[in-house]
Amino acid sequence: MNDILFSQLSTFGSSVVLLFGIALLWRKSLHAYTVVFQWQSVMLAGLLLVIGYFGHDVELYFVAVILFVLKVLILPRYLGKLEQRFGGERESQPYVNVATSLIASGLLVLLAYAVTRPLVQVSSLPTRGGLPLAVGLIFVGLFVVITRKKALAQIVGFLVMENGIALLVALGTYGIPLIVELGVFLDVLMGFLVMQVFVYHIHGTFESIDVDQLNELRH
Amino acid sequence: MTGYVFEMVQGVLALLLAPGLAGFVRWVKARLQNRRGAPPWQPYFELRKLFGKEVIVSSNASWLFRFAPYVIFASAIAVTLLVPLIAAPLPFDGMGDLLMVVYLLLLGTFFLALAGLDVGTAFGGMGASREMTVAAIAEPTIALAIFGLALGAGSTNLGRIVTQTLANPAVAVSPGRLLAFAALFIVTLAETGRLPVDNPATHLELTMIHEAMILEYSGRYLALIEWGAWLKLTIFFTLLANLFVPWGVATTFDPAALALAVASLIVKLAVLGVIIAVVETRVAKLRLFRVPELLGVSFVLALLAVTSSFLLK
Amino acid sequence: MMTVLFLVMIAAYGFGACVALLGGAGLDRARLVAAGAATGAGAGLALGAVVIASGQPFALLIPELLPIAGGLALRLDPLGAFFLIVIGAGAIPAAIYGAGYSKAYEDGHASLRLLGVMFNLFLLAMSLVTLADNVFTFLLMWEGMSLTSYFLVITESSEDSTLRSGNWYAAMTHAGLALLLAAFVLLMNGGTGAFSDLRAGAVTLSPEVRNLIFVLALFGFGSKAGIVPLHVWLPRAHPAAPSHVSALMSGVMIKLGVYGLLRVALDLLGGGPTWWGALVLGLGAVSALFGVLYALMEHDLKRLLAYHSVENIGIIFIGLGAGLIFHSSGLMTLAVLGFIGGLYHTINHASFKGLLFLGAGSVLHATGTRNMEEMGGLIKRMPWTALFFLIGSAAISALPPLNGFASEWLVFQSLLGGLALPMPEIALAIPIAVGMLALTSGLAAACFVKAFGISFLALPRSREAEHAHESPLSMRVGMAILALACVALGLAPFAVVPMLGGVLAGLGGLPDTRPVFTLDLSVQAPAGFAQISPAWIGVGLFVLLALVPLVMRLARANRKLRVGDTWGCGRIGQTARMEYTATSFAEPLRRVFAELYRPAKELTIDFHPESKYFVQSIEYKSEIMPLFERVLYDPLLRLVRRVSRQVRRVQAGSVHLYLMYIAVILILLLVAARWF
Amino acid sequence: MPALFRKILQTGLVTEPLGPAEAEIVQLVAQVDRQAQRLLGRALAIREVDAGSCNGCEIEITGLTGPVYDSERFGIQFVASPRHADLLLVTGPVTRNMEVPLRKTYEATPDPKLVVAVGDCAQTCGVFRGSYAVIGSVDKVIPVDVFVPGCPPEPADILRGILAALDRVSAQRA
């Protein structure tokens, strides 16, 4: 009984997390990106708590807290700053328009389902139903990074990808060893910081955060 | 020992016969032009006269100019010692084969062409250029004709070819031999500067080949060169005569056989001389750039000769 | 004894290289460098001679070096020894010559240091190629030889054309190395790579692999040897290199291609089907003919010589091809004859081509140009060089009694043996080869009449030629040695040919047939097919040359001699502009072979403004585009450029695109991992 | 081909059409023959130099080598280079442009050598006398052994002139 509930909860939670990811494709303003990411992280932290509870894994609570702090509180703050600074710039013309993006994301999730079938078959965990969604989220995050022109949007896409991986970790194994988890968080933070520093640099040098201007280096 | 003496005799004989042969051809040609012409022995007079005249050498000329006539003449004599004029096999037969003959003659041509270039006149250069062109293009035919002959005789040594053919007369009339003969005949025309390749009697510099190279020579040098050229004609005729139709060539140093051999040689040379004269009367000189076509024909003939030898082996 | 010689060789070359690297400037250094090289070459020559004389191979294995590939294995068998002798024979005069020649570089337009170091290392690498006894050692030395020679080619690096030549050379030689690498690694078949193992293992390889190895080796070594169509680097690299280096590269280095082919095809693989030989024969014939045809059209003296290297390599390959054909048919005696022809031509070519390149170098040294159209009249200004060049010209034109004739005769004789072949389809190809060989030698004679006649005879065509001077003593000595070698090898094949029989004995099951030589000093083809005696012919020619003037004097011929103006149909004042040029000399042949040359003609007539019946100037340009550049290399280069332009688009500058690549490959591989 | 040789055979020899009218020629021929044998070994090489002639003389000289006169039978032949020649056959007045070439030709001829000047112009400049382009008779430029008068002289005359020149040589030698 518990397992069924657990399974349904986790799958549902994963779906919501994925849906936030897809919602990203639908929005255009940088502010919306930040908000969507923030909400996705909230859902992810919640899902971690759920998994921790049903999976009897104390470590996951800990991870959920860190994740919350990092991805709901700290990063969106920085993102907010960036957005205030460059918020006037909208993701005017992504490489792929919204409609196509949505169709593509659907296809990517389908692909994720197809590809991850062995995972679902192999695993005996109640959470296994969400695994394809996690991989799908990785794909969607990658898609955002590829198709969005603003540096900020790319960062958010990257973070969504990270969320996808975190989801995969949680669903697949109830978390990896804590020390590694910590290291990963540290890296995410550092990476984010580096990236946001570069957003300033890019703006300072190119007077825009449109990455498609960065095409001096060729061949 | 008699053999070596005989070699000397043969060399002298060739030297003596050569101007006569050239004179004979000239005489026949004159007759064919309905002229009386000079007697066949006219070239001997010319030689005597030239040896009596002084030599003028251009101030531009180097030692090569004075050296070349000797090379031309010496290489021609050397060849006469290898070719079975009247007897086979000769003691020197093992020293050189048909290839040696061809390349010794090429040695002469090489120096003649250099001499043509040495004084720096346009005509000399022109003659040298043309001579080397013709010589080069004639080369494959000669080689193949040699190949054809060697196939029958099992050797490129001249004496061996003669004795083999004598021992096996059927070979002489094989299609391969006949084709090879035709090929070599055409080459003879080219190599000895006869019509239709070169006109030995021309005075027009622009049509000259051989003559253009020696415009600068006089006196004894001219004599040596002319004599050498006549020797070359004799050698080619002898090759045509004695390799393809060896009958009459002495295989012993028996005086009777030798006498017969000399007689048969003279007859054969005369016949060839008449043929050349008839040809020269009949045909016009070819433009220089048609000459390769003629030699191409001869090459094909030689190739057919070899091929048919293979197929009929 | 052998070890001592070997060590002396290594030490001398090493000494030469070190002196060049460390020594100060000045002639003394040049002399020391040359001394090192000459000593090394001499020791190598002696080592080779000892090995051949004793029949006892010299072997040395250093497992500490090159441990991953079986150690540094050296072994000198008679075949290698022969080529070591060729190296020595070519290197000694070149080194002596180089001592004087490199003085010209003291003005700093080329690095004497680099030249000296590379010269010695080049000789060392070449020598070690002949000694290599396992795959890796061989490839290492081979590539070392290529690399050092590459640096020698670009000695005069201040000129862009030199660098372009260097590029061609590097490209072709590296392509060759790639083929060789493939061939040898296939031959190793996963084994140790020691030659003895290869020899034993080659029997077990499948025929397809053997064929593949042979073809790879043929073209790999062929690119070094310069067979058509891999010859394109020769006419570029040889002229660019300093002349004594050209002499070595053309005279010696390209012969190592011959060595390699013999080593692989005959020794390691032990011979193969008839078509191997036929292929070699065909390539040889084509190379010979193409080489000489393009040489005829050249007016750059050194390029002309380079094309002649292609020709002569072709002749050598004809001999080898005939040998391989007979070998496959079990006609061992004839096979030996063919190989001997090839090998003899190898050493002959080393001597006369070395001589000619040194001669060309002297001319370049004296006039500062390689363009024959600017030479002329040098025979009076540099009589020694002229004499040596004449000897070389006559030798390469296969004129008896010089050495070119002797070896071409052997090649001819081996081809004539084609009669004995059991298979008519091959036998019929042989007459064609005979024809091509004959045409080649005829054209070669024509070409060297041109080369010598235009360069050395008549009036000087430029101020530089007019003020030319004879080369210094060391250069003349270098040339004299090779000139003597040409004469000696031409007169005394009876001494060399049996040795070559010994060199070949045992390779690929060849019997120890040494062509008989009798007391009359003749060279006799096996089975008494034919015989000649170049020695007696030579003596005879000398006697006749002496006799003719003597008889003339006895016969009281007029001995008066007057020097006058050239007879020029009465015109006044002869100038060099009236002379026949190299271009005009070659014009008849250019027209005869126009189908091949496809000359591009350009005639510009500048009419008088008043009337077109008057002409102010006529400009005539004619260029020939070598066939293989046209049909092979240009399209290839164009293809590479096109492909690389496409590939460059990968790096288009857009980070989105780059990320896209990652996504695409990720999806592709995932799909592949899942379903394939 | 057969047609050609049939014609050759039908025509027969055209040289020496013996008859009373040509008796002198026959005699001359025999004389030349003898002289030629005696002198210069019966081999006389002639180099023809046109020093400015109207080409009338040349036509006659050509006649000399034709089948009728057939000078070759005496061993007289025309050659392409003065180096090969024993005798220079000079025609016409010497024009300005031909003065040096003529002298050079003479110098280019090896000794012993003869010069026969053919035609009136060679001796007197004929109608060209006084022309600005003409510098004078042949003997003003090179030593002449024999002048052959006539405008143009017949082949027989030329032959006679050559003979005379040969005579002079024999006289000198004697």
Place this chain on the structure above:
Amino acid sequence: MTFFFLLLPPLVASLLAFLVRPYRAFVGWASALLSLISLGAAITIAAQTIAGNVPTWGLTIDSLGLEDVLRADSLSALLMVCITAVAALTLFLSPGVGRELRYTAPQLRRYQVFINLFIAAMLLAVSANNVGVMWIAVEATTIFSAFLIPLTLSKTSIEASWKYILISSVGIGLAFAGTVLAYFDFVARSGRIENALNWTTLMATAPSLHAEVIRLAFVFLLIGFGTKAGIAPMHTWKPDAYGESPAPLGVLMSSSLFAVATYTIVRWKAVADAALGRGYTDNLLLALGLLSLLVAAFSVVLATNYKRMLAYSSIEHTGLICLGLGLGPLGAFAALLHLVNHTAAKSLMFFLVGNIEQVYGSPLIERVRGLSKVLPWTGGLFAAGLLALIGLPPFGLFVSEFALFRAGFALNQPWLMGATLVLLSVVFVSFIVHLNKMLYGPPPVGVIAGQVDRLWNIAPLLLVIGVLVVLGLTLPVPLAALLEQSVEIIAK
């Protein structure tokens, strides 16, 4: 304990540089000297592994999974020696050691802080037993190096950095996904064990892992770490980053960082092979290796920038190493040897390139003429290094390429090897052509060698070329032992 001497010196140096403000030259000297300690430690570890020991270090804190977190087998030791050696070389030739004109004090300080962190991260990556820690360390290298590329800000350096960091982050993210997938499979098979992420544990369990999952995991890992290694088509950041980074960073990235990334692939390949049997990973590596070679070969033909040309050369060698790794034990040996050789050659080249750019002021090939006259030492070494890179004797790469071909032909891959040979020839010719353009010809007006080409400035590089020559002529016994043991580890 040796691990401390290995890992701490760069951290100390970094801290020192962080604390000393403004920058002083002694900081540079200190970090250079400290790097020698690391080098000594690496050599010690190598000696231990050759002797058959496998030093490990770990914390026994419950539930943290840190038992044996650091471990050095022969493969690690090999990499440690390479990294520390290059690091020492780099730090001795870094800006800030000795007189410095190019950079300001803050820049030098930033440089010293991050370069040492970068080195420490790399060392951690190769000494970690835990693949998670390994991943963290590799990710850290990206971050630290990203600070260094734009040492001086310019449009192009920012562009390069952005591309580098974005592509690397995405790639390394994928690698993490792969790591997770492998861990997932382990968990699915054996339940959760704290040190399951330890490579030794993974290897021990590998034969019983699920093939389908490991196949997927390896794809993520290969692409992820392959992005760091610069395997095509994930190579695109390389030309930009190498082209724009300061010379010492270029040295470390092109030689050490690349080696580290390759190392991670090798580690995972061993796991995947143990699970899947040979073949699968081999084919992937061969395919991507050939693709890298293809892209690199045709990119150098028309190259106009010599630094980017060297980057393409790196991609080419990446391709070769991938090929070697896909060709069984013989190939693995060749690949590792090639890795060592390439590390030496590339470190040499990027220093020289730095000198050249400093003197000529342009990274364009067409601007650099007469190198052999202007900078005889630099030019000569540059030529030698380039010849080494294109695989000519007497340099080590000739040996390793030969070994590679031997392996390929022994595995009956003649067509693959044939294609490789053709592509290598294209590279060869292009390099020779470009080299000639640079070495010779008239130097541009106003180019002065200055201090750059002094012998003492170049002397350490002579050592490197010496190493290359030694590796070309022989294989020192310790190195041979290390290589053989490493091959044992990764390609049993």
